[in-house]
Amino acid sequence: MFKKIAIIGVGLIGGSIGLAVKEKKLAKEVIGIGRRRSSIRNALKKGAVDRATLDLREGVKEADLIIVATSVDKVMTKIKEAAPCAKAKAIIIDVNGTKKNVVEYADKIMPKRICFVGTHPLAGLDQSGVLFADSRLFDNTVCIITPTRHTNKTALRKIIRFWERLSARVKILSPQAHDIVVARVSHLPHILSYNLCSIISSKDIKMAGSGFKDTTRIAKSNPDMWADIFLQNRSNLLRSIDDFERSLKVLKSYIIRNKKEQLLKRLAIAKGKRESIG
Amino acid sequence: MFKKIAIIGVGLIGGSIGLAVKEKKLAKEVIGIGRRRSSIRNALKKGAVDRATLDLREGVKEADLIIVATSVDKVMTKIKEAAPCAKAKAIIIDVNGTKKNVVEYADKIMPKRICFVGTHPLAGLDQSGVLFADSRLFDNTVCIITPTRHTNKTALRKIIRFWERLSARVKILSPQAHDIVVARVSHLPHILSYNLCSIISSKDIKMAGSGFKDTTRIAKSNPDMWADIFLQNRSNLLRSIDDFERSLKVLKSYIIRNKKEQLLKRLAIAKGKRESIG
Numbered sequence: 001m002f003k004k005i006a007i008i009g010v011g012l013i014g015g016s017i018g019l020a021v022k023e024k025k026l027a028k029e030v031i032g033i034g035r036r037r038s039s040i041r042n043a044l045k046k047g048a049v050d051r052a053t054l055d056l057r058e059g060v061k062e063a064d065l066i067i068v069a070t071s072v073d074k075v076m077t078k079i080k081e082a083a084p085c086a087k088a089k090a091i092i093i094d095v096n097g098t099k100k101n102v103v104e105y106a107d108k109i110m111p112k113r114i115c116f117v118g119t120h121p122l123a124g125l126d127q128s129g130v131l132f133a134d135s136r137l138f139d140n141t142v143c144i145i146t147p148t149r150h151t152n153k154t155a156l157r158k159i160i161r162f163w164e165r166l167s168a169r170v171k172i173l174s175p176q177a178h179d180i181v182v183a184r185v186s187h188l189p190h191i192l193s194y195n196l197c198s199i200i201s202s203k204d205i206k207m208a209g210s211g212f213k214d215t216t217r218i219a220k221s222n223p224d225m226w227a228d229i230f231l232q233n234r235s236n237l238l239r240s241i242d243d244f245e246r247s248l249k250v251l252k253s254y255i256i257r258n259k260k261e262q263l264l265k266r267l268a269i270a271k272g273k274r275e276s277i278g
Numbered sequence: 279m280f281k282k283i284a285i286i287g288v289g290l291i292g293g294s295i296g297l298a299v300k301e302k303k304l305a306k307e308v309i310g311i312g313r314r315r316s317s318i319r320n321a322l323k324k325g326a327v328d329r330a331t332l333d334l335r336e337g338v339k340e341a342d343l344i345i346v347a348t349s350v351d352k353v354m355t356k357i358k359e360a361a362p363c364a365k366a367k368a369i370i371i372d373v374n375g376t377k378k379n380v381v382e383y384a385d386k387i388m389p390k391r392i393c394f395v396g397t398h399p400l401a402g403l404d405q406s407g408v409l410f411a412d413s414r415l416f417d418n419t420v421c422i423i424t425p426t427r428h429t430n431k432t433a434l435r436k437i438i439r440f441w442e443r444l445s446a447r448v449k450i451l452s453p454q455a456h457d458i459v460v461a462r463v464s465h466l467p468h469i470l471s472y473n474l475c476s477i478i479s480s481k482d483i484k485m486a487g488s489g490f491k492d493t494t495r496i497a498k499s500n501p502d503m504w505a506d507i508f509l510q511n512r513s514n515l516l517r518s519i520d521d522f523e524r525s526l527k528v529l530k531s532y533i534i535r536n537k538k539e540q541l542l543k544r545l546a547i548a549k550g551k552r553e554s555i556g
Contacts, residue, residue, distance in 0.1 A: 122487040142485050171485065184478055185486045189493040192470055195529055197548035199521045200462055207420050207449065208463045208555050209400040211496045215467040218489045219552040223545035230533055230541065241530055243477045245523065251473055252519055255508055263508065267501035270475035274497040277486050 001162065002027040006063035008056065008078050010034055010043035012125060013095050014069030015133030018048035020166045023135045033059035043130045057085045065162070068094040072228035076105050079116070088113040091155045095121055097182065098232040099146045099175040107150045115155035118146040118175060121168055122186065126220035136167075143168035144182075146175040183236035188244060190226055191237065193219040279440065280305040284341035286334065286356050288312055288321035290403060291373050292347030293411030296326035298444045301413045311337035321408045335363045343440070346372040350506035354383050357394070366391040369433045373399055375460065376510040377424045377453040385428045393433035396424040396453060399446055400464065404498035414445075421446035422460075424453040461514035466522060468504055469515070471497040 005021055007014045010032040018030045032049030033056050034040035040052035053059045060066050060082050068078045075096045082092060092114060096102045103118040110116045123141040125132055143163040147156050163170050173181065196212075197205075197219045205212075230237055254263040283299055285292045288310040296308045310327030311334050312318035318330035331337045338344050338360050346356045353374045360370060370392060374380045381396040388394045401419040403410055421441040425434050441448050451459065474490075475483075475497045483490075508515055532541040 122485065124487070124489070141487055144485070181482050181485050184482055185490045189474060189490050191526075191529060192474065193493055193552075194545050194548040195522060195526050196467060196470065197552045198529075198544060199518075199525045200551065202551060202554065204459050204462055205551055205555055207400065207422070207459050209402070209419055211402070212463045212467050213555065214492045214495045215471055216552050217492045219545075219548050221549070223542055223549055227538055227542040227545055231536060231538060234533055234536075238530060238533060240477075241526065244473060245526070247477045248469075248473050248519065248523070251469060251476075252516060255512055255516060258509060258512075260505055260509060264501055264505040266476060267472050267497075267505055270472040270497050271499070271501055273478065273480060273483055274471075274475045274494050276480065277483055277491065 001165065002065045004029045004031060004063045005065045005067065006031045006033060006060045007049065007067045007069055008033045008060070008082060009068065009070030009074070010039060010048055010052070010130050011069065011071070012128050012130065012132050013121065013123070013137075014067065015043055015046060015048040015130035016135065016137035017067060017069065017166070018043070019046070019133055019135035020138065022047070022050070024165055026162065026165055027065070031059050031063065039130065046130050046133055048130055048133050056081055060085050062087060064090055066090060066092045068092065072096060072098075072225055072232065075102055079106050080109055083109060083111055083114055086114050089115070091115045091117060091159065093117045093119050093159055095119055097186070097229050099144075099178040101232055103146055103148060103175040107148055115152040117151060117155055117159045119159060119163065120144045120146070120178065120182070121163070122182070123168075124221075126218055128222050128225070138163070139167040141168055142171055144171050144173050144178050146173055146178050148175065179233050179236050183233055183240045187229060187233055187237045188240040190218050190221065191230060191241065192244070193217070194226070279443065280343045282307045282309060282341045283343045283345065284309045284311060284338045285327065285345045285347055286311045286338070286360060287346065287348030287352070288317060288326055288330070288408050289347065289349075290406050290408065290410050291399065291401070291415075292345065293321055293324060293326040293408035294401075294413065294415035295345060295347065295444070296321070297324070297411055297413035298416065300325070300328070302443055304440065304443055305343070309337050309341065317408065324408050324411055326408055326411050334359055338363050340365060342368055344368060344370045346370065350374060350376075350503055350510065353380055357384050358387055361387060361389055361392055364392050367393070369393045369395060369437065371395045371397050371437055373397055375464070375507050377422075377456040379510055381424055381426060381453040385426055393430040395429055395433055395437045397437060397441065398422045398424070398456065398460070399441070400460070401446075402499075404495055406500050406503070416441070417445040419446055420449055422449050422451050422456050424451055424456050426453065457511050457514050461511055461518045465507060465511055465515045466518040468496050468499065469508060469519065470522070471495070472504070
């Protein structure tokens with residue numbers, strides 16, 4: 001599918017893409033680009049890349065696909081660094097969890113000879129780092145691709161096929177629509193999980209059963225990454241929190257006024273929605 | 279440990295107790311008491327009980343341990359029905375998710391010749407019914423036992439041993455302290471999960487990844503049971519929701535004012551607490 005794929009940032013997501021590309025033979029060579037010797041050594045040891053370098057320019061120059069998979073706060077910098085070093089007609093994609101900011105920036109700075117496509121695989125673990133990378137990480141997960149009027153159609157089709165080959169279910173949304181929906185299905189659950197752990201005392205938490213544990217599993221995620229995501233998608237996240245608070249007030253009012261039937265009805269509808277996704 | 283154990287209500291919890299008692303040979307005979315023919319038939323088919331009956335009086339009369347494991351709204355009625363039919367020195371326990379209401383009621387109506395002990399195994403599934411019963415359901419889970427000044431010490435010791443034999447970690451709390459802690463570690467997560475599903479549209483929920491799914495798994499639980507629990511433990515639950523709302527407001531203020539360091543610190547503390555329970 002590609003001759004050379006360069007992956008900038010070989011952590012959990014970058015490493016899992018590398019493993020899947022190699023397993024499915026989607027490229028002749030996968031080049032990993034890291035910031036620290038230890039991280040590229042781990043990427044090589046894990047078998048996530050064929051070759052690794054600390055030199056971004058050297059790493060991307062022959063690649064026909066460049067994947068920017070760094071932490072949230074470095075995505076735009078790395079796109080900017082990679083673009084002038086990439087060869088003509090190379091495709092650059094990112095995998096960042098917010099899209100409007102990244103895609104607008106990339107569209108603005110991208111040289112004409114390079115095609116940029118914003119993508120976001122909704123996959124992850126509460127662990128990070130290439131040592132947890134898994135070629136099956138994207139199996140049957142959703143990958144949202146966010147084209148704009150600047151997006152090259154051929155490159156877009158190729159990137160849709162690429163994610164489908166990694167076994168993801170591709171959905172196309174505008175960057176704005178993406179940010180709204182992930183605020184609700186991903187960023188909001190994360191902030192609620194963190195908040196639930198916040199208010200439980202270290203003594204009480206010892207009584208927790210499987211319900212509490214599942215509800216708060218994602219509070220084990222990397223706080224640095226999530227603080228950045230919350231701030232990057234601030235306005236959509238705040239709107240989701242407002243919706244959550246408003247709805248919680250309704251539930252509270254049913255409890256205060258002992259309205260079993262209304263409470264029951266609301267819980268049953270919620271259960272039905274949850275069951276629709278298995 | 280016991281000659282005959284009678285289980286009133288052979289659903290998920292009652293059935294799992296029956297299976298575990300039989301596997302660990304804690305009684306010579308387990309008698310299941312149900313309200314519907316189909317449920318006692320399933321309990322027998324599952325092997326959760328040795329014998330089953332629809333007749334409560336007949337089922338409990340020779341038992342030296344009577345376990346009331348019916349749905350929340352019937353616990354007190356069944357304790358009241360069982361007590362006069364039980365033989366002298368029989369022990370009655372319940373497994374209800376709220377304790378102050380049940381234990382106060384039981385202490386009040388219990389004949390002197392019968393010992394009552396309130397217990398609450400913090401175990402469960404989002405499925406209900408005896409067909410999902412599992413002899414390992416209580417392995418390494420917490421079981422809270424809630425004695426009062428009326429509780430017979432010998433019976434209490436026996437019931438502590440009983441739950442320990444079912445592989446639960448027993449904690450002793452007053453009924454009031456129990457209701458406060460479960461409001462926080464169990465009832466609050468449930469209402470938050472239901473509420474999160476409430477505000478997501480049927481279209482958006484299709485984008486959900488593993489984070490959303492874990493956070494809302496318990497919204498698949500039985501709404502009837504949970505509406506009753508929420509109402510029974512109303513004041514403690516409302517206080518927990520207030521704490522949650524107050525803490526969420528702080529997180530929101532950090533996001534609004536772009537306070538990365540403060541946000542990060544709060545998320546990191548939450549993560550640390552969550553990791554303390556695995």
